[in-house]
C-alpha cells in the first residue's frame with residue numbers, strides 16, 4: 394500500500410498582485426510557472442510600513458516592479474532568502490537596488506562550481522547575503538521577529554524562517570503542499586533532507602507557507618507523510634538493486650509508473666540522491682564513484 398501524501402493544490406491568487414494571505418502576511422506570485430515551480434514563485438511580505446520580503450524571486454523585471462508598486466509608501470527593511478535557486482534569489486539584486494535593504498541568507502550557492510560539468514543548472518551563483526544567518530539566529534524588525542531554521546537537503550544552504558510567536562514557518566522549498574521537493578546531487582542531499590524533516594517534527598509550528606503553492610495547515614501530518622514516502626522509495630530502490638536492476642534509468646522506469654517525460658531527469662536525480670545516501674550508510678555499493686550513470690549493487694557484508 395503506497396504512502397498517501399496529503400497534497401494541497403487549491404491555490405487562489407492573481408499574478409502581479411500583492412495580496413493579503415494572513416494577518417500581517419502578503420504574497421505576490423511571479424509569472425514563472427513550470428513543472429518545478431507550480432504556478433510560480435510566491436514572494437512574501439511580512440509586516441506593514443517597515444516590511445521584510447522573503448524570496449524576492451526570479452530575475453523577472455515585471456515581478457520586481459509589481460512588488461515595489463504594491464509596497465508604495467512602505468519601506469523594505471530586510472530581504473530574506475531561503476536558498477540560492479534561480480526562482481528564489483536573483484531578484485534580490487534589483488530589490489536591493491530599489492530599496493537599499495540588506496539581504497539575509499545562509500551563504501552563497503554550493504552545488505560544486507559554476508560551469509563545472511555535472512553540477513545542477515538551477516543555482517544562482519551570484520547571490521551573496523549581506524548578513525549570514527545560522528540555525529537559530531534571530532532577525533528583528535518592526536513588529537516581527539524571525540528565527541532562522543537551517544534545513545539542508547533541497548540545497549545545503551536552505552533556511553526556513555519561523556515567526557515563533559505566530560506558529561508560522563515560511564518553509565521555502567523544504568516542505569511544499571503541492572509536490573515533493575527535488576533532492577538533486579551534488580548540492581541536494583537525501584540524508585540531510587530527511588534529518589531536516591525530522592527537525593521540523595520537533596517544532597511547534599502550526600502553519601507552513603511554502604514559496605510555491607498554498608499554505609499547509611496540518612504540517613506535522615504532511616512532514617510525516619513525506620518521510621514515509623522517502624522511506625518507501627528507498628525500500629523500492631533497494632528492492633531493485635537486490636534484483637540486479639542497478640542502473641538509475643532502469644530503476645526510474647520500474648518505480649515511477651506514469652511519470653511525465655519532462656520529470657524523468659528529476660526522478661533520476663532523486664534516485665541518485667537515495668543511492669548516494671545508501672552507499673554512505675554502507676548498504677549499497679557502486680562500481681567506482683556513485684555517479685548518475687553508475688552501476689549499483691547490494692554491499693557485501
Ligand SMILES: [Zn+2]
Nearest residue numbers: 476478547566
Ligand atoms: Zn529550490
